[in-house]
Amino acid sequence: MTQYIIRRIIQLAFVLVGVSVVVFFTLHVLPGDVAQMLLGDRATTEQVARLRHDLGLDQPIYVQYFRFAADALDGDFGMSLHSSHPAFTDVWDAFPVTIQLSLAALFVAVAGGVPMGVLAAVWPHSRFDNTVMTVTLFGVSMPIFWLGLMLILVFGATLDWLPIGSLMPIGMEPPRVTGMSVVDSVLSGQLNLVGLSLYHLILPACTLGTIPMALITRITRSEMLSMRAQDHVRTARAKGLSEPRVVLKHVLRNALIPVVTVIGLQLGLLLSGAVLTETIFSLPGLGRLLINAILDRDYPVVQAAALLTAFVFVVVNLVVDLSYAYLDPRIRYK
Amino acid sequence: MSTVELTAPSPAPSRPGILRVLRRPTARVGAFIVAAFLLLTVIAPEIAPYDPYDQDFGAALQAPSFDHFFGTDQYGRDELSRVLYGTRTALLSILVADGIALFLGTMLGLIAGFYGKWVDTAAMRLVDVLLAFPYLLLAMIIVAALGPSLFHSMIAIGIVATPVYARVIRGQVLAVRTTEFVLAARAIGGSAMRIMLRHVLPNSFTPILVMATLQAGTVVVETAGLSFLGMGAQPPSPDWGSVLAEGQGYFLTSWWIATFPGLAIFLVVLGFNLLGDALRDHFDPRRRKE
Numbered sequence: 001m002t003q004y005i006i007r008r009i010i011q012l013a014f015v016l017v018g019v020s021v022v023v024f025f026t027l028h029v030l031p032g033d034v035a036q037m038l039l040g041d042r043a044t045t046e047q048v049a050r051l052r053h054d055l056g057l058d059q060p061i062y063v064q065y066f067r068f069a070a071d072a073l074d075g076d077f078g079m080s081l082h083s084s085h086p087a088f089t090d091v092w093d094a095f096p097v098t099i100q101l102s103l104a105a106l107f108v109a110v111a112g113g114v115p116m117g118v119l120a121a122v123w124p125h126s127r128f129d130n131t132v133m134t135v136t137l138f139g140v141s142m143p144i145f146w147l148g149l150m151l152i153l154v155f156g157a158t159l160d161w162l163p164i165g166s167l168m169p170i171g172m173e174p175p176r177v178t179g180m181s182v183v184d185s186v187l188s189g190q191l192n193l194v195g196l197s198l199y200h201l202i203l204p205a206c207t208l209g210t211i212p213m214a215l216i217t218r219i220t221r222s223e224m225l226s227m228r229a230q231d232h233v234r235t236a237r238a239k240g241l242s243e244p245r246v247v248l249k250h251v252l253r254n255a256l257i258p259v260v261t262v263i264g265l266q267l268g269l270l271l272s273g274a275v276l277t278e279t280i281f282s283l284p285g286l287g288r289l290l291i292n293a294i295l296d297r298d299y300p301v302v303q304a305a306a307l308l309t310a311f312v313f314v315v316v317n318l319v320v321d322l323s324y325a326y327l328d329p330r331i332r333y334k
Numbered sequence: 335m336s337t338v339e340l341t342a343p344s345p346a347p348s349r350p351g352i353l354r355v356l357r358r359p360t361a362r363v364g365a366f367i368v369a370a371f372l373l374l375t376v377i378a379p380e381i382a383p384y385d386p387y388d389q390d391f392g393a394a395l396q397a398p399s400f401d402h403f404f405g406t407d408q409y410g411r412d413e414l415s416r417v418l419y420g421t422r423t424a425l426l427s428i429l430v431a432d433g434i435a436l437f438l439g440t441m442l443g444l445i446a447g448f449y450g451k452w453v454d455t456a457a458m459r460l461v462d463v464l465l466a467f468p469y470l471l472l473a474m475i476i477v478a479a480l481g482p483s484l485f486h487s488m489i490a491i492g493i494v495a496t497p498v499y500a501r502v503i504r505g506q507v508l509a510v511r512t513t514e515f516v517l518a519a520r521a522i523g524g525s526a527m528r529i530m531l532r533h534v535l536p537n538s539f540t541p542i543l544v545m546a547t548l549q550a551g552t553v554v555v556e557t558a559g560l561s562f563l564g565m566g567a568q569p570p571s572p573d574w575g576s577v578l579a580e581g582q583g584y585f586l587t588s589w590w591i592a593t594f595p596g597l598a599i600f601l602v603v604l605g606f607n608l609l610g611d612a613l614r615d616h617f618d619p620r621r622r623k624e
Contacts, residue, residue: 018466142603149585275471279562
């Protein structure tokens, strides 16, 4: 196992170098001159040349890349052209909102998806199973931005059950500690703030969690059905074990191994979906920051956000791989 | 002296008839939706009741009626006409983005799987790097570099979808390259290019077809997603994502503005998903048994 972990970490390092190369070079084929953009149209040629020199833009491209990579390792991506804060600070401040949203959506997806998949597999081809499979098929085909708007329309505007935007009501924000409204509310010790923060999280989390929930339901059902046909399950039944015990101890436990992997791999889907969800619900997360940065051509923020997201994504994938290898020895001996 | 042309014996195709896929009811539903979508792209100008760009401020934000079946938007433009014309942008995105991904991914997977060794390692590390980004993030970075436009968003999505094809094709090529007909083609001196294109690629066709169908739905939703974020089609284009984005400020009081373009995206994605699932199940014997 140790050898497998070392091998995967080395691979991870290469992938991260590749990621930094992609981010750097993609944004360096930009049309236009960054120095000209920073100084505006009225800048003289000398001023532009001086700024290009100060920013190192007159250096060969590989020198610029190595400087970028060395600075990135220190968390230095330069100053945001929009807020004039260090770019990484802006990104780091927005990141907890996205993490909180993604975790809440993952909770919705798992809490809904696993039981539905299990029940659908317990009664295969029943009316319940057919309904679940149809609903999940609709779920995976749903454009997340449309689903969000429809949920706002129904539960926010029409029924008036749930708030339709922002993390907390204006003026009720808890003191910032982690940047996650729910955790900060808990830390503030005020129960009403905890309730409000959860209340505001329901619609965005349900929007973002729908597609992963549909996928998790389908994979849980499929794994349960294939596991039910295994010899050890037949043996368990032959021993006279009760059906719930057979399902929970012998089928579900084994079926959950690939399901855990699928759950872990949903993070990419969640981070992508978070961009859209944050836009719809006006949440000040990484996704919205990134969109604004791209539209404002605030490249230091784009680079910092892209690298941080890719880093988190790659590390989570590594953890999922390692947990899968731990659970299933065949993987690490391949 | 007569010459005998030596050709390597390719295996006789033994895949079941593609039309048999349609025996499944879900496949028929999917095929119907996809066929209707394709038909609408062709006849949209004939059946659209209004010009999708025509503004009529006197008729702004009208609810669905016999004059405007899907209502009108804040500029008084007919929603039905805009949704109908949106089918054309959606089809264009499938052709361009899926086409780019199909071409680049197939070439990458084919070369990696066929040559193996360091070529394979290099290609797969490139794929790993592209897969290290959440898909929408990478598409956004590429759009950031190229500038927001519909065509650039299609290129971005094509590049993002490339690794998916590359991995599938590579796996298929690895399975095919040691088969007897490929060895025979090598033995008679066939060039690498000829073997890849004449023998390996045609025998990898099935997963390409399945993948292209499944990806078509994904491409539609991703292109609309980028347009919704302001990084794809720009107003006043009748692209579904752009129409949704434009109506975002009005949909709480005028529900039809966001409902119909979103429904159109949902139906097209559903259609391609149903058809793709059916094709995948049909060509995979293990799934067919299930």
